[in-house]
Amino acid sequence: MRNxxxxxxxxxxxxxxxxxxxxxxxxxxxxLRAQIEEHVRLAIGEEPxxxxxxxxxxxxxxxDEIVAEQYGRREARRGIGGQAVGAIVLLLVGGFLAGxxxxxxxxxxxxxxxxxxxxxxxxxxxxxxxxxTALYLPLVLGAEGCSGIVVRSGGRPAITRVVNHCTGATSxxxxxxxxxxxxxxxxxxxxxAVFLAxxxxxxxx
Amino acid sequence: MVVEPRGPVFSQLRRxxxxxxxMAALRAGERYGYELVSQLAAADxxxxxxxxxxxxxxxxxxxxxxxxxxxxxxxxxxxxxxSLTPAGHATLERxxxxxxxxxxxxxxxxxxxxxx
Numbered sequence: 572m573r574n575x576x577x578x579x580x581x582x583x584x585x586x587x588x589x590x591x592x593x594x595x596x597x598x599x600x601x602x603l604r605a606q607i608e609e610h611v612r613l614a615i616g617e618e619p620x621x622x623x624x625x626x627x628x629x630x631x632x633x634x635d636e637i638v639a640e641q642y643g644r645r646e647a648r649r650g651i652g653g654q655a656v657g658a659i660v661l662l663l664v665g666g667f668l669a670g671x672x673x674x675x676x677x678x679x680x681x682x683x684x685x686x687x688x689x690x691x692x693x694x695x696x697x698x699x700x701x702x703x704t705a706l707y708l709p710l711v712l713g714a715e716g717c718s719g720i721v722v723r724s725g726g727r728p729a730i731t732r733v734v735n736h737c738t739g740a741t742s743x744x745x746x747x748x749x750x751x752x753x754x755x756x757x758x759x760x761x762x763x764a765v766f767l768a769x770x771x772x773x774x775x776x
Numbered sequence: 777m778v779v780e781p782r783g784p785v786f787s788q789l790r791r792x793x794x795x796x797x798x799m800a801a802l803r804a805g806e807r808y809g810y811e812l813v814s815q816l817a818a819a820d821x822x823x824x825x826x827x828x829x830x831x832x833x834x835x836x837x838x839x840x841x842x843x844x845x846x847x848x849x850x851x852x853x854x855x856x857x858x859s860l861t862p863a864g865h866a867t868l869e870r871x872x873x874x875x876x877x878x879x880x881x882x883x884x885x886x887x888x889x890x891x892x
Contacts (some may be wrong), residue, residue: 602834603834606856607827609808609809609853609856610810610813610826610830612852613809613855614810631825631826631827633825634827636828637825637827637831640827640832641830641831
C-alpha cells in the first residue's frame with residue numbers, strides 16, 4: 572500500500588484536510604482526520620493505482636467542503652452560553668471597571684466548559700487587562716518620562732554609556748514603536764474576543 | 777426558480793433528511809464508516825460528497841443518537857463502528873412517521889395537477 576505516487580496523493584489530501592480544519596478544536600480535528608483516513612485506506616485497498624486513488628478522493632470530496640460541513644453542523648446547534656458571552660465581554664472591556672472586571676472575566680473564562688485549555692491561555696494572555704491596557708499605555712509611558720538604558724560596549728575597562736529614551740518624543744523610532752504598541756494593544760484584545768466567540772462550544776442540547 | 781438535482785432546493789432537502797438517512801442505514805445494526813458511506817452513496821442523489829457524512833456522524837454522536845465502538849478487523853487496523861442508541865431508534869421512528877405524512881401530503885398536491 573505504501574508505494575510512491577498514490578501514497579503521496581493520499582498524504583497531500585490529508586494534509587489539505589489538516590490545514591482546512593486548523594480552526595476546529597483539536598479533538599474534533601483529530602477525530603475528523605482519523606475518520607477520513609480510515610475511509611480512504613479502505614476505499615483504495617491494498618495496491619491502488621494512481622487513478623483509483625484520485626477517484627476515491629474525488630468521491631470523498633474537497634477537504635474544504637468537509638470542514639465547512641463540520642462548521643455548519645456545529646453552528647446549527649444552539650448558541651453559546653451566557654457565561655461564555657459574559658467572559659468574552661469582560662475580558663474585552665472589563666478592565667475599565669477598575670481592572671476588576673477583567674479579573675472576573677478570567678475567572679469566568681477558566682470555569683467555562685466552552686473552551687479548551689489552549690484557547691483559555693490565549694484568552695488570558697492576549698492581552699491582560701483587555702482594551703483598558705491600551706488606554707493606560709500613554710499614562711504609564713508618560714509617568715515614566717525618560718528612562719535610561721545602560722549600554723555597555725566592549726573593551727576593558729568597559730566603556731559605559733547611558734542612552735536616554737524619552738517618551739516626550741525624541742526620535743521617530745520611539746513614535747513608531749509606541750504607536751505600533753498602541754495599535755497592537757487595541758487590535759489584539761478585539762481579535763482575541765472574536766477568536767473566543769468563534770471557538771466557543773455551544774451549550775449541550 | 778431553478779430546479780436542478782444539485783441546485784439549492786434539493787441541497788436543502790438533502791441536508792434536512794440526510795441525518796435520518798444515516799440513522800436509517802444503522803437501523804439494522806452497526807456499520808463501519810466506509811461501509812455506511814458506500815451504502816448511502818449507492819442511493820441516487822443522496823450524497824454530493826462522501827466525506828461530509830463524517831461531520832454529520834460526529835454531530836449525531838454528540839446528540840446521543842449514535843455511538844462509536846472500536847472493533848478489531850480481520851485485515852488491517854481496528855475500525856470505528858457506528859450504531860444507533862435507543863434514543864436514536866426512537867428519534868428515527870418519530871421521523872419516519874412524520875416523513876410519511878409529509879411525503880403523502882406533497883405527493884397528493886403534486887398529483888392533483890392533472891385533475892384540476
